Every structure is written in structure tokens, then in C-alpha cells.
Amino acid sequence: MRGKKLIVSIVMACFALSLFAGTAAAEKVLKVGIIGPFTGPSAKTGQEFKGSVTMAFEKVNNMVGDYKLEPVWVDSQSDPAKVASAYSEACERIGIQGGVLNWHSSTAVAAMDVAAQYKVPHMFGFGATEVVNQKWRSDPEKYNYWGGKGWPIPGKLMAGYAETIDNAVKSGKFKPKAKNVAIACEDTDWGHSAGDAVAAEFEKKGWTVVSKDYYPITQTDFYPLLGKLKKQNVAVMFSTSTAAPVTSAFIKQTREVGLKSLIIIDGLGWSGDWYKMAGAASDGVLDMIPQLTTQEAKDWAVEFEKRFGMKPSPSAGGLSYDGASFFVKILQRANEKYGKLDKETIHKVIVEEVNTGKLTYAKADGAIIMNEYRYNMDTMPDPVVARDGYFFPVIQYKGGVGKIVYPEDWAEAEFMAP
Template identity: 25%
Template sequence: MVSHSKTSRLRKVILGTAMATIFASAPAFADVVKLGLLAPLTGPAAADGQEYQRGAQMAIDEVNAAGGINGHTFELAIGDVKDQSASNVTSAVERLLGDPDVHFMMTGYASLSNFEIDNMAEAEMPYMLAATSQQTKDIIAPAPDKYGCCWSLTPSFDAYNTDVTSFAEKLAADGKISLPTKKVAIISSDNAYSKTISEGMKKTFTEKGWTITVDEIVPFGEVTDWRSILAKVRENVPDLIINTDYLPGNSASFLNQFLEQPTKSLVFLQYAPSVPEFVQLTGKNSNGVIYNLLGGALTTPKNPRAAEVAGKFKAKFGVESGTYGVGLYEIANVYFDALKKVGDPSDHAGIMKALGETDKQTAQGRLKFDPATHLAMQGDDYIPITFFQIWDGERTLISPAAYATGEFKIQPWMK
């Protein structure tokens, strides 16, 4: 495997040779600029990877149809990160960094630990990602000036750690559910995203006086049988059941098996229900399920941009967009905005600076970056945490109240 430093040097040699050829032969710029996409097109997260590709391609098709930018048109170059292992992510990153026509890189999530940020910084490659924002913060916050390359569409995950507790307690305070025991069962998967959130949740629930009756973690990857864990849940029935495994197939299996012998517990599933595949796998069993998002499309009358983008996505691909179809569309457009401002796609320093200066309304809310962490700013005036509930395959935004398009309804198994 080629080392990171060798990859960077090789890229600079290739790029230098390519630029010399361009200047010698006439046009100042290449006709086609490649946007590199890191995506799990195969493996357990392939449903998300397909969304990445569709969202990014939709943005590229629109810009090309409008005549491009400064004489450039664009195409997508994809690196399949497969199962998101370090070796597969590194291979995809190095292949794209070795292509002198790639001038911007993007992903929803690639490695989950986001170690590839260091590769982008070394190669001086503009990079925008989402998800696992705690890992992004941990890498960038100690030396933000070192990482001018890299920016996150997703805000801090702190709200994931705290707001499910507040959400459940508010439902009880409003008389919509009862919490007679303040017991919670928390199940997670052994990956950076799920574990970071579940550990934060456990801390918050404990601080607020809840009792954790089940604390289980499953190996990362496909999980088809949850029955032994669910048996533990049923032995000491909790008021609230949480599963932070983000893979839609796993989450669907969990819900289907829970409903074989349900308890009168509020069920919260992290992220997975936002993926269209989840409803396909659960059908009517998904009715009532609750999930939340940081950086999800904010389809409310207060943010017409989200409905516009979601409508275009469905018209083009014939399916609803999950989080990442809309997300990658917006990431690509943030790059196009930066390029319009800078002019030259090979001016990576200028592009990176322009990315960091972004302040615009997106499908996710107002996007502006925190200069200390390079994360999107979080809050009702920026990108809020949103709670959704599924009924008959439709997702209704139920919190926060300022953006809600409907109200919480009691889950069928709680009646």
C-alpha cells in the first residue's frame, strides 16, 4: 500500500506535470473537473452509498445543464469504501487523490473515525463530509488552522447525547406518555458513530435519574437475530427502548423481532428509519417509530429549500431521498458556490477558504461553520436537531415545535 506522504508527493508531481502540459498547450483551465466521492457502494451501508451518488450526481447534472462554471463542466469520480474498514477507505482515498483532475472530495461518512481528514490535509484537498462529527471535532479542534481543507455539514453530536432524554421527558410532562419507572434499555453497535451516541445517552440518562436496565453492544456488521437481547428487555420492562445501530437492515430486524412480543415501551431508533430501505423492510411495523436527525432535510414551510430539493430528487430518481441524497446534493452545491467565488478549481487554498466562509440556507437549515471545529453550527437558528415519527410510510417532523409539521401520536404497541 502506498504511504500517505508518498501519495501526496505523487499527486503533486502528477498535478504539476498536468498543469505544465495545460499551460503549454493553451487553455488556462481543463474542460472537465472531477468531484471525488467516497461512498459505501457495496457492503452493509450500500443503501446510503447509493443516496450519496444520486445526490451528488443530481447537483452535477444541474450545473452542467446550466452551462457549467467558468467554462468548466463536472463529473463524478467514485471511490467505493465498501465495508468502511481502514484498508478499503485508504485505498479509495489514495486512488482519488492520485487523479490530478479531482479538485474536491466529499462524503456522507467514509471511515466513521474520519481518519481520512489527515490525508486530505496533507494533500491540500478541499473536503466536505457529514456524520460522526465528534470524530471530526476531535481531529480538527486541537489545530483548526492545520485543517483548512475540511468542513462538516453535520453539527456537533452533543444534541444526540442529550435530547432524546429531554424529548421523552417533555412527552411525559405534556401528558402524551407516562414514565412510571424511568427505566431505559440502550442497545448499540460496536462502531464509532453508534458507540459515541450511546455512551453520551447513558451519561445523560444517569445524570437525570433514570435506571439503565439493559446496556448491550453488538458487533459492527449485519445482525439478524436480536431475540436474546430482547428477552433481557422483556425481563425488566423499561419505559424507553433505544437502539443506536444505524444500519437500516439491522434496525429493521430489531423492530420486527421486538413486535413479535412488544412491551409498552417508547421505541427510539437512531438514524436508520430515515433511510427509505427501513420502511421497505418493516412495512406497517414502522408505524409510530421515532428517530432524530442532526443535519436532516428540514422540510417545513419555514425552509422551502428542503421541499424543493426533495421534490427534484424524487422526480429524477423515482424515490424519496433519505438524509444523504439531499445532503450530498447540498455539499456539492457548497463547492460550486466556492468555485464561483474563486474561479480556478486548482486554487485549492482559495476554495478551502471560500468553503469555510459559507453562510447560506440549505435543506438542512442555515449552514455556517464554527471556525474552532469546522462543524456546522447547531441550533434552531442554524441546523436544529429534529425528531420524526413514521406513519404509513410517511415521515412527520414532530419536534422542535417551531418547525413541526405534525404532532406525536402514541405508538401502536403502547396502547
């Protein structure tokens, strides 16, 4: 009888140990918050985010050490209040230990406070606005949970437009009747930052900014605005929006009203399927986006389209893939250095190694868009903008293909005047 009891006790103990081991194994899950506009006016960008993150995590078999990576999709809905609520829930109820990506500047500003409140490190948010930088530098100890950005402030990139056009005027390729420019952008932190940056760069070159207009992010009727600009004989028209339906509607309507300006639409090519929406109206438009130049990048794009049924853009798709891959490298370093993954160890690696330039992510690591993503305390939270670092060329579209026209030593095609 005593032997039977002993056997039963041993069996129960083994069962308990196996149950405990199973529970312990189940706890080796790292929940990662992915902020993106998965619904709303920029939902196409959200689709590219999902595909890119999925591919980046699968590249390491969804594992870092013995932690399984579990993406938690945080829908910003392109709305600051909604992203704050959704991200708070992800931090508090779902228990994410880190985060990556974000599209809009306005939602980045809102999410920064949530990351700081819950001490959840977040990398590679695309919110480019100066407001993010100002907030970060106002209290680095608080806001360094919002790690290095995936898009620098517009002023660090936008100078290329003014340089391209001013060079074309000097060489005689572009002969405007007057050196004037009009700004028309979405009424968001991004729109204002980009519009102000471009205006400042043109003014440095001796151009006159004749008007600045800002429209709701959901607006698709631009006929009154474009009619006004046509009467002003505007030589250069600059616009930007983070919503693909808006940019495609804008460029189509410029052609319909007969606007003869040289058109810049920053971000026209952010959506992989942009040409399906904009069509031939995009011919001659200037944009500033990275390109899929290497064979690795082109192979990635083919695989992305095959799996998800949509063409990825270098910006929304390619940059988010690199950002998610960089985050995986950060996780690998944290696990290697501290032997565990949680928001504290991830944050330490970001502050001590990423922000100081010790840990970078380059072509040698598998980056497909930029030569190298690196940061230092002089640029934080922006990446280092340089030709061997983070850099956007100016491209001009024809027949749905964008070719580099600036810088001149990178040029693939001659600048086309309107």
C-alpha cells in the same frame, strides 16, 4: 516550390496550435472525489449520494467557469481501511482536486489523514463522531483539509430525545413503571458517540441507563438481545445504525418479541425506502431527522424519484444534495477570487471564508433541508447548530409518515405513548 513549403509549414503550425488548444481545453476538467458507501451494508445510502450529487452538479450544467466538473466515485464500502486505500488512489493516481461527502464516522476518521497527506480539501463529510473533532482540533493546520462537517457531534442534537420523553412524563402522556433506558447501537465510532450522548442526556434528566450493548454493523439477528431487555422491563430503548437493513430488522424484532418499550431508532428514516423494509412495526418509533418541508424540497424529491427510481430521504439524499451544492458555491467563489480551480485555491476559500462564517449556504442559495449551513472557528469542524441554522426535530412515525413532536412550537402531532 518555396511557396508550397511555406503553405505546408503554415498548415502544420495551424494543426499544432489547434491540437494544443484542444489539449488545453481538455485539461479544464475538475475532478471531484465523492466518498460514499457505494457497495456494502449501506449501499442504499450510496445510491442516494450518486443521485443527489448528479442533480447538484447538473444544476450548474456540470460547469464552474470554464471547468467541467467530473465526479470520481470513491467507494468506502463502510470500511475504514478500504476508504483510505480508495481515497489515496483518487488523490494520487486520478488526481482529484477536492472532495465532498462521506457517510460513516469511522471512514471519516480514516479519510481525514488521506486528505491531509495529499492536501486535498474535502467538505461536508457526515462522520459525526467526536473523534473527528478531537483529531481536527489536535492539529488544525494539518486537518483543516477536512472542511466543515455535514453532521455535528451527536451531543449537539441528541438532547431532543430526552427532552421530548421527559416532557411527556411530566405532562402525564407517558407513564413508565421506572425511568430506565437501554442503549443498543452499532459497534462503530458513530454508534458509540450517539449511544454515549443519549445516555448522558437521559442521566441529566434523572433516568437510569440499565444497559449498553454494541453490535456489528452487519448484524441482523437481535432476538437474544431484545429478549434480555424485555425481561428488564426497559421503559425506553435507544438504537442507531447507519445500515438500513439493520434498523429495519431491529424494529421488526422488537415487535416480534413483544418488547413494550418506547422505541427510539435514530436514523430509521435515513433511507428513502425505509418503510418498505420496516413496515407497520415502525408505528410509534421516535427518530430525529430533517424534513422535506418547502415546496422546493418536495419538488426536488419528486424529480429524484422520477429519475433514479427510489424515494430520497431528507438525510442521505437531501443533506447530500445541499452539501454538494454548497461545494459548488465554494468552487464558484474560488474561481471568481483566484481565477483558477485547484486544490490550493479551493482550500484557501474553505479556510478563509467557510471556516470563518463569511461564506455560507442558505435557503436563498437553494438549500432544501436546513435554513443555513454555516461555520465559525468556535464550532469547527461542526456546523452551527441553531433553529435558523442546522437543526433536527424529533419526529414520531405512524403509517410510514413521520410528524414532528419536538420542539413543541414546531409540533405537527401529539406525542404517542407505547
